[in-house]
Amino acid sequence: MASVAGSTRRARRRRPKNPDGRMPVMDHLRELRRRILTILVLVAAGAVLGWFLYPQTLELLRHPYCNVPAKFRYTPSGEGCVLIYHGVLDGFTTRLKVSVISGAVFTGPLWLYQIWAFITPGLRRNERKYTIVFIIASTVLFAAGMALAYTVLAKGLRFVLEQAGNGTQAQLTVSDYISFVTLMLVVFGAAFEVPLIVVMANFAGALPARLLKRSQRIGIFLIFLFAAVATPSTDPFTMCAMAIPMVLLFEAAVVIAIVHDRRKARRKAAEREQAKLDDTVASEIDAIPQPLEPPTSAWADTT
Known part of the structure; x- marks a missing residue:
């Protein structure tokens, strides 16, 4: 019985793919699960790289805040810009959050391909050739949205902080600020x-x-x-x-x-x-034959 069950499982795994992309609902769900697990692995691998690049990423994200006039932001030594945190684990969780988001950005083309590969079985074969076009377009659009968000972030942040008026300073925590900036970048990228x-x-x-x-x-x-x-x-x-x-x-x-x-x-x-001209398709004929026309006088004289 075990050998029969094993051979059944192997036959199921070796089942050829339908060229039209049709499959039962359970197969669709298994395919979706496999794609989601692949995406999670890709993002986790990118997060490892994002962990080591955290100092450079933090400096890049901190730049819009540093462009706000010094009288509206916290400057303990009179110069520079400082982000604070209160909790013991706030620094670690912030680095972990930035690493995961960076991993998703770094591996964007790879997990976008996984999404497209899940969708393409429902398309025609000649429409599946747009895979590369989709990956390139989605990557460019997401990057363009993030670039636009980063450009307008300094003006938007300054507008928000200046509403408190003169004599006030923003003492932002690194967790709140990073959450605000990354949300802005992701929202702009996703919107595009x-x-x-x-x-x-x-x-x-x-x-x-x-x-x-x-x-x-x-x-x-x-x-x-x-x-x-x-x-x-x-x-x-x-x-x-x-x-x-x-x-x-x-x-x-x-x-x-x-x-x-x-x-x-x-x-x-x-x-x-x-299809109308195809030899394998039957031509349309009248159900009742039409009577033949009588011969003309000229044709009758010659005969």
């Missing part, structure tokens, strides 16, 4: 991925271009609403800095979806025409 998700949904057939065209105004309103809620600083400058590029990217995604749907419609029309 939304247009790419729209394009992916369109390529998968879940979001047709005609629906996107009808809901453009609603989409723009939701983008500004999302930017107002998602930006940690809640100031109008940061909100517009996120919303305006997202609107432009969303419009670009709509254009890509329109072009893709038109090409898809032309391809299906060509396939239907080809």
Whole structure:
């Protein structure tokens, strides 16, 4: 019995993949579990590298705070900028948090590939060639969102800290400040991925271009609403800095979806025409034969 069970398990493991990407629900769940475990391993490996690069990362994240005028931030020695912490484990947990986030950033292309590989079985074979394009586009968009967040962070942070007025100073803890900065970077990076998700949904057939065209105004309103809620600083400058590029990217995604749907419609029309001319497909004939026309007088004289 054990040998039979072992051979059954081996046969199940060796089962060939369906070229159309179709599989039972349990196989989908097992595939999802495998992809999630792979992503966790990749992020953990990147976190090890992020742990050793923590001093450089902390200096980079601390730079926007150091650009705030000295009268609004804590300067115990009269110069420089200092982030404090109170709890015994606050320093360790902060380093661990930054390391994990850095690991996710470092291994971004790898775990993005895992997400795409889970989705691609539902696409056509000629549409799976966009894997490299998706990985490059998602990496570039996430990096662009983080770069924009880092650029506007200094102005947004200064705007927030100056609201307390003269005669006050911000004595920020390293845990709170790192959480604020990383949340800003991640939110901007993730927001720039939304247009790419729209394009992916369109390529998968879940979001047709005609629906996107009808809901453009609603989409723009939701983008500004999302930017107002998602930006940690809640100031109008940061909100517009996120919303305006997202609107432009969303419009670009709509254009890509329109072009893709038109090409898809032309391809299906060509396939239907080809099917009509295929020798293996029966031609349409009349159920009742039509009577033959009588011969003309000229043809009758010659005969």
